[in-house]
Amino acid sequence: MKSIPYTVIGGYLGAGKTTLLNSLLRDSRGLRLAVLVNDFGDINIDADLITSHDGETMQLASGCICCSLADGFMQALARLRDRADQIDHIIVEASGVSDPVKVGQYGAILRYELDGVIVLADAEQIREKAANKYVGETVIRQLRGADLLVLNKVDLVTPEELAGVHAWLEATAPGAHIVEARFGKVPPSVLLGDLADGRAAIESGQAYADIHTAGDDHTDVYRTWSLALAEPVREAHLKTMLDQMPEGITRAKGFVYLEEDLDHPYVVQLVGRRWSLEKQESWGERRPETRLVFIGLPGSVDEIDALIA
């Protein structure tokens, strides 16, 4: 079976998970997504775009599918194996009180490749929810488990309040990579990485390309930044760089040419604070070199420049 990347979308009730999933389903930018949701009732897709719906699985014209978790999480995930060749990326909605890290582990058990745990927080509500006597600890556990934290609804708070939430998050979930959002809008490339424009950036080695531009002034402009190095890099240096990635960097992907193992390319994947380094079989016909693409806020990209230097 081919390895399918797998992303968990977590966060407490009302944080905006469904809004985010709805917008991903409406515009997946050519990716065939399998989106697993707790509740079909909340999925809001134009009937015109649905090609079939059997109560368990909704097939969309875009090639995306949306599956219900009502019959059980493991069952739904296991069923996706049968259509592995029609899926580019699996996205699982973790229920409002579940631990998204555990949901991520379950995907790994079924040998899907955990891409990242993304947790949404409502900028206006999050501190109050974190103090709730029933769910406070759960909310904090969710935040601490996030590889990438989407701070949603930032338009509902004043700049002072927003600064307060950031400070609180920094204290509550230290080291979190935070992405601000309004209306649950985060560019798919930031969430899922595996996008045509990202791949193109790797191929071309072109630096500083805007991946989210005009047409949506509610969203921060993210940039891709790519790095090409002909000389091998030291493993220790690479790991330090990945560990110290600026918080505004949401993703990195590509392959590296390691000084310690010149014969094998290594694939790097980074989602927020999570990264992995995986040995590949051989360079084959390719010329050994390092090629990485980063996605992040413009300022963070400058910080990477400093790291590399």
Next chain:
Amino acid sequence: MSDEKQAEVIYFGGPIITMDDDRPEVEAIAVAGGRIIATGQKEYVMRTRTDETKVVDLAGKTLMPSFIDSHGHFMNALQIVKWANVSGPPVGPITRIGDIIAVLEEHVKKHRIQKGEWIVGYGYDVVSLAEGRELMASDLDPAFPDNPVMLIHSSNHGAVLNSAGFEKVGINENTPTPPGGIILRIEGSQQPAGLIMETAFLPIFGNMPQPTEEELLEIFFDAQQIYASAGVTTCQEGATHAKDLRLLRKAAQQGRLYLDVVSLPLIFEVPAMVREYVPAFTGGPMELPDEAPDAFGTYRNRLKLQGIKFAMDGSPQAKTAFWSESLLTPGPGGEENWRGQPLFPPEQVNKALATIYGEGIQVFCHANGDAAIDMIIDGARLAGVKAEDDRRTVIIHSQVMRPDQIDDYVELGFSPSFFTSHCFFWGDTHVTNLGEKRASFISPMASALRAGLIFSNHTDFSVTPIDPTLPLWSSITRKMRDGNVLGPDERVDRWNGLKALTINAAWQLYEEDQKGTLEAGKLADLVILDANPLTVPEDDIQNIKVVETIKEGVTVYPPQA
């Protein structure tokens, strides 16, 4: 009694326990047309006798109302009918590895399992084995070289497989142990030894071949025998999925039910089920159409939807319940200050409760920890529920309660369905995790009784065996495995222990006018026992055997040809 009443059967000659507080014992009972037509002194009851009447001398055996399963999982009966019981006492016969082989060989013969087919057992636990070590694949291989074997752990979180089983599921020396999982390996190698647990087991269990609907329908008879042989004539399917309900309805329509089955649809699946009754309904999981109440409360071919099932938390022994105070031990993932968490956020719970109460449907809520119970109390208060409304909200398990919550139950008219056998099965675990004081107040039956609450007692079948003598014994002794008593103040007398398994359970289902006591006009749902549960020595209660079980006048156990 009017003169024209003519008995089909009259029972006399042994203790006849009515479970009626006003008249606990009678000399005789007469049955006709599936109902009790007379009870009382023998001379009086005999007036219903005709030439055709069958007169049964109990010869010292005890007759009482048959038992009502106040919480369990009927669908599990369909599953375990085809599985071998490899549990240790008191659940099963296993005390050593050799016993397991013998039980499985017998099972293969009885079910005519062919070469290559799975042999599945349940209840495996190393603590039952005299050898003091885990069962290994190599223990099973000589006897079962050609059949995959899976013996499910008593926790349901793992299993022992034989070599053919490992081959079938594709686990071998190259299989990495998944995070959060266990694959025991043979010492000095990577070869799987036998036991796999948690995340290593769950996907495998999820992929096991499932019986077809036809096959399931064929085993309804045997599945009901599990209940009938224990003297139970009203079964509960206490967490019904939409597809389960389709099967149950089909079985009912085909006349396959000879016991009553009460189904509690899971909250999330109710819209899908309601749609089968009301096809135009398009609402989501926490919504209900106005017609929903019509689906509830009436038996159709022995199947009844009674209320909506809701689960607030997990189980205390697995540390997945939700408490207000931390455990004394780390959480299931090693967490510090662990007090568990709810399965649903309070916003959702409150909304759902308001909807269900608003539609007048009965709520059955699983809550084990006191914080989970608090959430239901909050939700019911917000929905404006009061005791005088007689909503009979059943709080299933009400396991780790706080004393102050008894008052809340009284105020809101909540009715606990306790699970006192926890004292025996997991009492030691609860003491370790909760400390003596909190553990002593699990299933606080005597406190509930003093407060005037009506409570039942359950087995949570197939979590524990359906046999009601175990919950009876545990409610009056609260003995743990080591013989010590957990919470002696919460022991009840035998009469109240029995009421929790009969009339009180009927009351929780709004069936107290039909079942649960021996009174003229009620259904002739009866059980004949070989000893009197009110008088046998305490520790012999669990040895009481069912002689005969009768559902509406018809013998359902032993099975009739």
